[in-house]
Amino acid sequence: MSPSGSVEAQPSAWAMRGPENPVARWPLAGRERELEVFARVLASRRSRGLVVAGAAGVGKSRLAEEYLGQAVRAGFRGARATASAAAAAVPLGAIAHLLPSEVDLSDPIAGFAAVAAHTREGRRPWAILIDDLHLLDTASVVLLRQMMDAGLIRLISTIRSGEVTTEAMQTLAQGDAVTRIDLAAFSQGQVGAVLEAALGGPVGPHTVRHLYEASGGNALYLRELVHGSLASGVLASDGETWHLVPGSRLLGTTTRLTELIGNQFAAVGPTARPVLELLALCGPLPLTQVQVVASWQVLADLKHAGLILASQDGRRTCVALADPVYGEVVRAELPVLRRREILLRQAEQVEAYGARRRGDALCIATWRLAATGTAAPAIVLQAATVARNAHDYPQVITLLEALPEPRRTAQTRLMLGDALSQMGKWKQADAVLAEAEDYAADGQEKLAITLARTANLAWSNADPTQALEANSAAWSQEASPTSRRILSGPVYYALDALARLQRIRGRYEDCLATARKSGEICRALGFHNPGISAWRDDAALALHALGKTEEARAMVADELTMARHWNAPGFLGRSLRVSGLVAEDGDRLRFLWESQTILDSSLARLEHAKTLTALGAELRRHGSRTEARPLLRQALDLATQCNATPLMEVARTELAAAGGRPRRDALTGPAALTPSEHRIAELAATGATNRQIAQQLYVTPKTVEVHLSAAYRKLGITTRTQLTSALAPGPSGP
Structure with missing residues (x-):
C-alpha cells in the first residue's frame, strides 16, 4: 500500500450516484454453512487460520471479506493485503504496508521480535486477510507463519483451486490449526436466493433457471450477467417479480468471463480506464493517489458500478478493485509500454511525496523492477537480504542480478553465488564465487568465499577432487588455527560427493573408506545433523553391496534415529529410503511408503523422485504393476524437472518393465x-x-x-x- 499526501476533503463525492444500482455490492447469500464454520473457527483457541479455496469468480474474496468483518465485530483488529505476481517480485512486497516502518527484517530474529511487539500493542489480536495466497512471496510466508505460531494473528486467506502447490500454500494453508473451506459453485436454489437478495424481490423460476445455466453457478459470472442484463433492459421487474424479457437472449455458457467484465468496463466509459489500470498494477492505493488519474465523479461511478471498493486504513481511505479477476482482465490487455509507463509514474509520484510511509521503499522497488528490471541498489540489496533469510533463492538471484556492475561487491557476489548454488546452477555459482575472490577486502571475506566455493564444487556434478584442491589451496595460505578448522568443514561435502561417485562406479571399498573419513571430520567438528553430511547413507549402501547386511542396517538405523530427531522432511525421507533399500524383504515397502508420504509434501523434489523410483520398482517386483505405474510416471516427471539424467533412465526402464509407455517424460512444464x-x-x-x-x-x-x-x-x-x-x-x- 503506497503513501498519500493530504486527502482533499470532499466526502460527499462518494455519494454521487444517481439511481441506486441493485447489484453494486453483491449480497452474501447462500453461504450459511460456510459462515457457521467460520463462527466455530473464530471461537476456537486452537485455530490459527482459515483458507477459502475455489475456482476463479466463485466468491472467495466476498466470503473472506465477510469473515474479516465478523472478526472485527468480535473484537479483532482487521487488516488485509492482496498478493500478486508484481508484489512477489520483492520480499514482503504484499504485506509491507502492514509492518511497522522502523523494523529491519534483514535481521530475521530481531525483526520478528519487533513485529511481534508491534502486533501485541493494544492487546487485541489481529485478523489478517490475504487474497490470492498462492501468489505470496516466501519472506511474507515465513513472517506470517511465525506470527500464526506465536498466536499473534488469525489468518484468513483465499487460494484458487487447481494452482500448482506453492510454499505459501504448504506453509500457511495446511495443518490441524488451519481450516480449509472448498467453496463450490452455487446450486440452482442458491442462485435463486442470491438473485432475490440482490434484486430486492422475488425472481421468476424460469429466470432463475436461465441465469443459473448461463452462469454455471459461478458467483462472478452471475453478477456480471445480472449487471449486464439490467443495463441492457433484458432483466426487468413487473412491479412484483423480476423476469427476463420474453424473446431476450443471454450470453451462453461458453462465453468468456472477460467479455462480460469488458462490457462492464466499457459501460463506465474511457475516463475510468486509467483508474482500473493503475489499481490492477499497483493497488490497493490511497484515495489521494487515485485522484491523480481520475475525478471524484469517475471514482463515484466506479464504486457505484461495483468495480472498486473503498476501505479505511487508519486515517487514510484506500481504494482497490472489487475482485482480483478484474485485475487479471485489465493486465492481460495492457501493452508492455503502457504497463511500464504506469509503474514508473507511480514510483516517481511516491518518491515525490518523500516515500515516508511504511512499505514505500519496497513498493517503489517492486514497481521499478516490474517496469525496467532494476531499482535503487540500496533497496535491492535490502530486499535480497530479506529473501535470503527466507530461503527464497530465485528471488535473491533476480534481485542481485538487477544490481548495476559498479554496485556489486564481494558480499553481493557471495550472496549471489550461494543462491545460484542452492538452485543447482553450480557452474554459474563457481564463476560468480571465483570472481568474488578478486573483490575480497580482507581475510574474513576471503575465507567466507572459499567456504562457499568449496561447498558449491562439492555439491556440483564436477569431480569432487576440484573441491578438495580449492580447499587445500586456501588452507596453505591460512596460518590461523581457527581459520584452518573452519576450512576443514566444507571438506565433508566433497568427501560425500566422492563417496557417492565411488559407490555409483561400483568401488564399494573405496566408497566405505571415503564415507568414514567424512564421518570422522563431522564428529570432530561436532556435526550430528544428517542434513549436513549423509555419509552414513553411502556407507550403509556400500556395506549392503559388500554383503555386510547387518552392519549396513545398524548404520542406517543410527542415521534414521537422528533424522527423526531433526525432523527435516528432505533428510528424513532420504534416510527412510535408504532404510528400505537395505531392509529385509518384508520391511522394504513399509520404509519406502513412509518416505513417499513425507517427501510428497516437501520441496525436496530430487529426493522425492528417488523414493518414487525405488518404491515403484519394489512394487513391480512384488507383482503390483498397476500400482507401480503412476508412481514411476511421477518419478520420471520429477527427475526430468531436476535434469537428473541417470535417474530418468532408471525410472523410464522401471516404467517400461511395469507395462507403462509414457508419451513424454515430463508431466508438467x-x-x-x-x-x-x-x-x-x-x-x-x-x-x-x-x-x-x-x-x-x-x-x-x-x-x-x-x-x-x-x-x-x-x-x-x-x-x-x-x-x-x-x-x-x-x-x-x-
Whole structure:
C-alpha cells in the first residue's frame, strides 16, 4: 500500500450516484454453512487460520471479506493485503504496508521480535486477510507463519483451486490449526436466493433457471450477467417479480468471463480506464493517489458500478478493485509500454511525496523492477537480504542480478553465488564465487568465499577432487588455527560427493573408506545433523553391496534415529529410503511408503523422485504393476524437472518393465505439452485471440480453448500474460 499526501476533503463525492444500482455490492447469500464454520473457527483457541479455496469468480474474496468483518465485530483488529505476481517480485512486497516502518527484517530474529511487539500493542489480536495466497512471496510466508505460531494473528486467506502447490500454500494453508473451506459453485436454489437478495424481490423460476445455466453457478459470472442484463433492459421487474424479457437472449455458457467484465468496463466509459489500470498494477492505493488519474465523479461511478471498493486504513481511505479477476482482465490487455509507463509514474509520484510511509521503499522497488528490471541498489540489496533469510533463492538471484556492475561487491557476489548454488546452477555459482575472490577486502571475506566455493564444487556434478584442491589451496595460505578448522568443514561435502561417485562406479571399498573419513571430520567438528553430511547413507549402501547386511542396517538405523530427531522432511525421507533399500524383504515397502508420504509434501523434489523410483520398482517386483505405474510416471516427471539424467533412465526402464509407455517424460512444464498445445500456447503468448488462433490453424475456437486450458494446467499458470515466461526454456543444467 503506497503513501498519500493530504486527502482533499470532499466526502460527499462518494455519494454521487444517481439511481441506486441493485447489484453494486453483491449480497452474501447462500453461504450459511460456510459462515457457521467460520463462527466455530473464530471461537476456537486452537485455530490459527482459515483458507477459502475455489475456482476463479466463485466468491472467495466476498466470503473472506465477510469473515474479516465478523472478526472485527468480535473484537479483532482487521487488516488485509492482496498478493500478486508484481508484489512477489520483492520480499514482503504484499504485506509491507502492514509492518511497522522502523523494523529491519534483514535481521530475521530481531525483526520478528519487533513485529511481534508491534502486533501485541493494544492487546487485541489481529485478523489478517490475504487474497490470492498462492501468489505470496516466501519472506511474507515465513513472517506470517511465525506470527500464526506465536498466536499473534488469525489468518484468513483465499487460494484458487487447481494452482500448482506453492510454499505459501504448504506453509500457511495446511495443518490441524488451519481450516480449509472448498467453496463450490452455487446450486440452482442458491442462485435463486442470491438473485432475490440482490434484486430486492422475488425472481421468476424460469429466470432463475436461465441465469443459473448461463452462469454455471459461478458467483462472478452471475453478477456480471445480472449487471449486464439490467443495463441492457433484458432483466426487468413487473412491479412484483423480476423476469427476463420474453424473446431476450443471454450470453451462453461458453462465453468468456472477460467479455462480460469488458462490457462492464466499457459501460463506465474511457475516463475510468486509467483508474482500473493503475489499481490492477499497483493497488490497493490511497484515495489521494487515485485522484491523480481520475475525478471524484469517475471514482463515484466506479464504486457505484461495483468495480472498486473503498476501505479505511487508519486515517487514510484506500481504494482497490472489487475482485482480483478484474485485475487479471485489465493486465492481460495492457501493452508492455503502457504497463511500464504506469509503474514508473507511480514510483516517481511516491518518491515525490518523500516515500515516508511504511512499505514505500519496497513498493517503489517492486514497481521499478516490474517496469525496467532494476531499482535503487540500496533497496535491492535490502530486499535480497530479506529473501535470503527466507530461503527464497530465485528471488535473491533476480534481485542481485538487477544490481548495476559498479554496485556489486564481494558480499553481493557471495550472496549471489550461494543462491545460484542452492538452485543447482553450480557452474554459474563457481564463476560468480571465483570472481568474488578478486573483490575480497580482507581475510574474513576471503575465507567466507572459499567456504562457499568449496561447498558449491562439492555439491556440483564436477569431480569432487576440484573441491578438495580449492580447499587445500586456501588452507596453505591460512596460518590461523581457527581459520584452518573452519576450512576443514566444507571438506565433508566433497568427501560425500566422492563417496557417492565411488559407490555409483561400483568401488564399494573405496566408497566405505571415503564415507568414514567424512564421518570422522563431522564428529570432530561436532556435526550430528544428517542434513549436513549423509555419509552414513553411502556407507550403509556400500556395506549392503559388500554383503555386510547387518552392519549396513545398524548404520542406517543410527542415521534414521537422528533424522527423526531433526525432523527435516528432505533428510528424513532420504534416510527412510535408504532404510528400505537395505531392509529385509518384508520391511522394504513399509520404509519406502513412509518416505513417499513425507517427501510428497516437501520441496525436496530430487529426493522425492528417488523414493518414487525405488518404491515403484519394489512394487513391480512384488507383482503390483498397476500400482507401480503412476508412481514411476511421477518419478520420471520429477527427475526430468531436476535434469537428473541417470535417474530418468532408471525410472523410464522401471516404467517400461511395469507395462507403462509414457508419451513424454515430463508431466508438467513446457516439455509436457503436446505439439498442438505448444503451438496454440505460442500463438496466445503473442496476443492472438482464440478466434484468431482458430482461423489461423483451421480449428474451432472451442478446440483452442480446450488446448489452452490443458496448457495452463501443465504450465502451472492461470492467465495469458504468464505464457511468455512459462514457455521460455529453463536454465541449462550444470
